[in-house]
Amino acid sequence: MYAQHCSALLSIAQHCSALLSIAQDSISTLMRRNIMEKHWLTVAEAAEFLRLGRSTVYRLLREGKLPAHKVGRTWRFDPEELNVWIRTDKAKKFPVADQKGGANG
Template sequence: MDSEFLTAEEVAEYLRLPLSTVYKLVQDKRLPGFKVGKHWRFRKDTIQKWIKDQESKNEPADEK
């Protein structure tokens, strides 16, 4: 994964999720991505920021 951009398949592998879940999350605007023609693309740094944001949402209030 040396590219700045990831495919949906690479995001699924990176997050260890089924590809169908990645498509559902991005279509529901819960995962940041954009379409190029009929293909989804994701910025690697945006996915990493999204992961950090998800982690902080799930921290107990006393740990923040």
């Protein structure tokens, strides 16, 4: 009887493991597809998007204050992440709009 229960539990565990593997593969595929379909901004495009100079964008990158992703030797920006950054208290403490005559200038 004990051997039958162990065998049944082993079978269930193997099925769960297989399902987990399939789910992980599916999630990985969806994430790769999403990354590939997303429009990533260059430094120049991010600067225009934020209404900042390119040198200010590079300074914020060096200071670790701007959400960005390094791809090889270049930086790429997710517009959605930049929008979130703009709306956070952290970004509001940095007077972005003042730099290029934006909302306050």
